Structures are given as C-alpha cells and as structure tokens.
Amino acid sequence: MKKTYNKLVKGIKKYFKKSGLNKAVIGLSGGIDSALSLRLVSDAIGNENVLALLLPERGLTKWQNVKDAINLCKSLKIKYKIIEINPILDYFKKIRQNNVSWTNLKPRIRMLILYDFANVNNALVVGTSNKTELRLGYFTKHGDGACDLEVIGNLYKTDVWELSKYLRLPEDIINKIPSAELSQGQTDEGDIGEKYKEIDKMLKGNKKISNRIKTLIEKNRHKTEKIPIIKK
Secondary structure, eight states: OHHHHHHHHHHHHHHHHHHTOOOEEEEOOSSHHHHHHHHHHHHHHOGGGEEEEEOOOTTTSOHHHHHHHHHHHHHHTOEEEEOOSHHHHHHHTTSOOOHHHHHHHHHHHHHHHHHHHHHHTTOEEEEOOOHHHHHHTOSOTTTTTOOSEESSTTSOHHHHHHHHHHTTOOHHHHTSOOOOOSSTTOOHHHHHTSOHHHHHHHHTTSSOOOHHHHHHHHHTHHHHSOOOOOOO
8 A cells, every 4th residue: 555655646746746736626525535635635745735625515414524524634734614505506496406417516516616716726626536436437527527636536446445544544534434415315335236345346357247337337438438529
C-alpha cells in the first residue's frame, strides 16, 4: 500500500503542477471515497490549499455523516464549508419529477456548487469516484461524474478500503455501509445488486461476470465512453 500511496500523491502533484493551479475543491460526504480522496489531495498539495464542501440534504443526509466529515477536516486541518442543497431542490419541486430525475438532480446540484467555488478560488474540482464505480457507470452523468481529476479512479472499491486502513482513516468512516444518500435507505450494493467484494473479483478477472453486472455496464455505456460526435 505504501507504493500505491506514493504513486498517487506523486501523480496528483504532477497534475496540479501541469495545470498551473495549486488549489482544490472537493465534495466531502463523510463516506470512505471522499475521505480518502481528501487525504490524498491534501498530502499532495498541502492542506492549506484544499477546501472541502459539505453539501447535505436536510431531512435525508444523516447528521453522523456530516459530523464525520467535519471531524476529518479538523483532524487534517482543512478548511470546510457546509451548504445545504435544499433551497435549490425546493425550486425543482415545482417542476414535474420522477424518481430517477429527482435522485440525479442532487449530485448535479452539488456539481454546480463545487464548480462555482472552484471558479471563484481558481481551483480544480477533485472527483471522488473509485474504479469500480467508473467501470460500472455507477455515477450521475454531469453530477458526481463531473470533475477535473479523479484521484482514486484507478482504485477498485476493495483497494480503497485497503489504502484507507493503511492511512489509518477513521474506522467509523471505513466501516460504513456505502451509500450516496440520494433516497431513504439507499445503499450502493442494494442498487447494484452485488457485493463490492464480488464485483471487484469480476472486474479484475478473478470471477465470471454476472449477467446483472454485464447488463449494468451495457446500460451505462453512454456514461463511460466519450461523448459521440456526429461526423459531417
């Protein structure tokens, strides 16, 4: 894990240097993916150059997740702001919604806030998606899938757990059931229909890919491939 950690930090430093920017904005949920992403980018460019945005939905986001995110920022000495997304969501309640559009709306609102702060602070938006999610297309297009760089995008979910343990991130965060908290009782594994440990075995080629995962990958192909350009 030490080798992996060093490579990631080195890669992040290189990317920021190449971009000509030295500040980062990241959405922090209190979950393991954003926690590890925060730690890596902080180690790479310095905690004074990182701003964490906590973007809860009042009435849905668990206070414990907000509390865990705050405590992590304090332990890493990283500046943070808490902005509830409800006022923006309230506007869209006037517009006819279905379950899919409503849940996708939330990460897209968060993306708008992240990029606004990044523009104001001349910073890059750091993504928090892992390799498992990216390969499955398990993210919202132009929502949590929108960022300037993915710092854990080459780590499968099981790798995220291992590196987080190596870096001694808070156990309360490591041991959480993965959830984007886009609806009541939602969990990642519940949505996908497979356990992450089994999914990673499939994606790494150590186990036959199930029909469920094949179907999900095909369904989300429009997210994982480049935007098609119609030739003249």
